[in-house]
Amino acid sequence: MQSLPLFFRLTGRKVVVLGEGEAADAKRRLVERAGGECVGEPEAHHAVLGFVAMEDEKQAEAAAIRLRCKGLLVNVTDRPALCDFTVPSIVDRDPVLIAVGTGGASAGLAKILRLRLERILPQRLGALASALGESRAGMKARWPGSAERRRALDAALDEGGALDIFAQRGDDAVERWLAGDGDSAPQGIHEISLRSRDPDDLTLREARLLGSADVVAHDADVPEAILIRARADAIRMPAEDTLRGLEGAGLVVVLRMPA
Template sequence: MNSLPLFHRIDGKRVVVLGVGEAAEAKRRIIRRAGGICVSEHEAHHASLGFVVIDDDREAEAAAMRLRMKGLIVNVTDKPALCDFTVPSLIDRDPVLIAVGTGGASAGLAKMLRLRLERMLPQGLGRLASALGAARAAIRSRYPTAADRRRALDNALGEGGALDPLVEHGEGAVDRWLAGKVERPDSGVHEFTLQSGDPDDLTLRQARLLGSADYVVHDPAVPEAVLVRARADAQRIGGNEMPEIGEEEIAIVLRLPK
């Protein structure tokens, strides 16, 4: 990974766009869609982002240099080597925003991945996110500690859960979940012998449990590419020592084949 994905708020802010033609207009449309104000180079001193949509390599490089000298970070269309940042292909389920990027390697690949993912995601995903945001105080009241909240949300939002994000939910789904019985059927210890050190060989169940585990106990030789599939805040334990886990906690034990 050579880029850090970030969501940059531009609502009400000026963004410089240099260039003419359909590609430049496409950039202006997406900036306006995000609430940004498209301006010329003359107003660059008011901006922090700049887009250069110029075909000629030398002209594009010169324009990018001018904007950088004014303190902007710059994207140059179809010229990854000149870019401070790249623009991903977007799936918009406001307020859920999913970005698919390839670091400038292939916009076409990012687009096709986006189209495939679009078909998987229900239109009501944004409504679910907004309802969870509105219920933040109620969730904190029912689940007072951060650990309790995380476990409850992991269970509800997991595959087949009461708030599974890949399933269309009607109005009031979050309220119904808060009023229901709390369950975490995957709690306990789960031990797996991996097929290999390739994360693509993880089964769906292994990948799902890794994504919600509180503890990951693993052979020292299990590669980082597999371990990063776990939650970032999961406790990693290299070796055979088993932690003491709570009643509703999940521990995953990963072994490599001998």
């Protein structure tokens, strides 16, 4: 991973957009869509980001340097080497946003991936996210522990769960889920014997277990490409360490490399 994906709040904030033509207009529309205010270079000292969309490379580089010297992070259209950040292709299911980026390598590939995701993801995804946000107090009351709450939500949102995002659910789905018996999330210690060093060789079940694990115990030679399939906040530990005492730690996944 060569970039850290972030969602930057722009509502009510100023953003410098320099340039004319279609590319500059597209950046202005994007900033305004995110709630930002487009301004010129004279107001750069009040701005938080800068976009440069100029055909002339020397002019674009000079503009980027000027904005950067004023403390702004800068994006220069079609010139990844001059960028502090790149702009992803966006799937918008407000408040759900899915950003697809290639680090500036291929905007065309990012666009096609976005279009594929647009066809797959239901329009009601945003409504589900909003309902979950409004139900935080109810979830905390039912599952006081954060790990317990996360496991219950993982089970509900998973395939076949009460809140499966691809299933047709009513507007009261979250309310009915909270009032019901809830979904049983996997717990305990689960051992996965890896068949290769390729993460694509994980089965769907193995990938789900790894992605939901609270603790990942692994052999020393398990590749990072597989380990990063786990949650970033999951505890990692060597598999040779004793696993006793972890029975109540939620979901523990043990990764073993083939002999």
